[in-house]
Amino acid sequence: MQGYNVLMIYNKDMDRLLMCKRLKNPYxxxxxxxxxxxxxxxxxxxxxxxxxxxxxxxxxxxxxxxHLMDFKYYVQRCYVEVYVGKLKCDVVVSGDENDLYWSDLNQDFFDMTLFAGEGNIGHMIEQVKMSKYFLTDEILAQQ
Structure with a gap:
């Protein structure tokens, strides 16, 4: 079974999420x-x-x-591990695999005409909202 990861990277103020525009299939x-x-x-x-x-x-x-959650797809014989983090400081992002950008959180992440993952991105963001206090500086300092 092939494993994949998905990374939810928030800026230090937790008001933007790092996204990429897919340059190749799937999505x-x-x-x-x-x-x-x-x-x-x-x-x-x-x-x-x-x-x-x-x-x-x-x-x-x-x-x-x-480590926030996992998705296991038995028919496709793969699983996805979802990780979330908040940047400690402003960072310049760069990469050549896909076009990177910071998205504000006022989007319909369930809209499958704009976002990959059949609604999973929306679901993951809602889970982070419910657990946001885990990502505060106070909690991170206790770890």
Whole structure:
């Protein structure tokens, strides 16, 4: 079963979410979260930090990722690990896999004509809203 990760990267004020415009299929032309494949034998969190750096140039020193949830797709024989984090400081993002941009949170992330993932991005954002206090500086300082 192939593993993938999806990374929900919020700016330090938690009012913007890092998105990419897909340049190839699946979801070509749609907005998506960054992420990628988990290599065989690679730990999920290790893969998340690796993909984050490869796709955005954001390093482990700039953010703490938290494992939020997983999706398992039996028919497609794959699973997706979802990680969320809040940047510790402003960071210039860069990458050449997809076009990166910061989205405000006043979007209909369930709109499948604009966003990849069959509504999952909207679902994940709602889960973060319900658990937002986990990402505050006070909680992170206690870890």
């Amino acid at each position: 070509k032309g749609l907005s998506n979260l960054v992420g990628g494949k988990i290599d065989i034998g690679e730990a999920g969190l290790e893969a998340a930090y690796r993909e984050l750096f490869e796709e955005t140039n954001i390093s482990k020193e700039n953010i703490t990722l938290h």
